[in-house]
Amino acid sequence: LVSATAEETETDLTSNANTNNGGGERSNRSNQRSNNKPDSSRSIHTTRSKQILKQPTAQVFQTHPTANTTTTTTFTMSSAITETCPASAPFFGFMGVTSALVFANIGAAYGTAKSGVGISSMGVMNPGLVMRNIIPVVMAGVLGIYGLIVAVIIQGSITAPQGGVSAYSLYTGFAHLAAGLCCGLSGLAAGMAIGIVGDAGVRAVGQQEKLFVGMILILIFAEALGLYGLIVALILSQNSYECGAN
Template identity: 75%
Template sequence: MSDLCPPTAPFFGFMGAAVALIFANLGAAYGTAKSGVGVSSMGVMKPDLVMKSIIPVVMAGVLGIYGLIIAVIIGNGVKGPEGGKPQYSSFTGFAHLAAGLACGLSGMAAGIAIGIVGDAGVRASAQQAKLYVGMVLILIFAEALGLYGLIVGLILTSKEAPCS
């Protein structure tokens, strides 16, 4: 057994997969719930605009998919011991943990932003139609935060050090 490949290294990889999924889904759930409340409230005033105002809910849901992608990639990258010899290095475990944190926390931040903007935006655009395009642009920039985390997570999952 090498100091670079302790038997505890897979723990960090599995934690990376878990935090990617957990935090991204927390953001997706918050964004969906918060903007869904706004859509429901707006639907009472103008029911014909409900389908047009569902965009924040969809954008929040996509954040959970980002976390799922990273979690699956990390989960498939964690290697168990073969013949009593570790196959997964600390470096790889830490890289996978960093990937999960980058994606998960970015997804959570994006979900919070989408929820707040979605709630206020759909209510405001129901009263003033000219605000709709501005709301969509703000939502796109909020979604980009989650996408940045996904991109960094994908890059970090490709970092690997052998156990030889």
């Protein structure tokens, strides 16, 4: 029994060894076959990586940001110029020219007409005082000269568009409009004052010549209103900003 059991044990060990040897040989063969097979996925990835490395990555990452930055900067500058110097900006400058001349002439015309009516009425009773009392008419006419001066200065500062681009800014247009309104409306107010004072003063001087000095002083202060507007208009007309100058 002992010998039979020993023989069976040896037989089992031999069969296990053969089995292990056979399995090892099979695994070795399978490994060799797998190694001999071409790895297509590895070759594809290797080829792609080589192509990516060969590409000019520096140019790709440098060109696009530069182009975008240039485009953005150009768009920002053009939009800023369009907002600062639109095509409608000269309109305000020419409106300043119109305001200065028209309103000042309206005041001068009213003062001249009103004073002229008084001089004519007074001249019927005392013709010798007509030339002496013509001073209100002269002072009213000076207001029109104020408006003419400001209008010429503003018109000379308005620049025409060059190459389809206007260098005349909104800032300059608003300044010129303000200058024209200051001079024109001040001249209008002064002309109304001179006309009313001249009419009543000339009639009074025709009856009492001692009132002549008082009438002249009143006319001087009325004329000063137009002079104030002229001074401010000259200061405002010097304020300007040209697009593209900086």
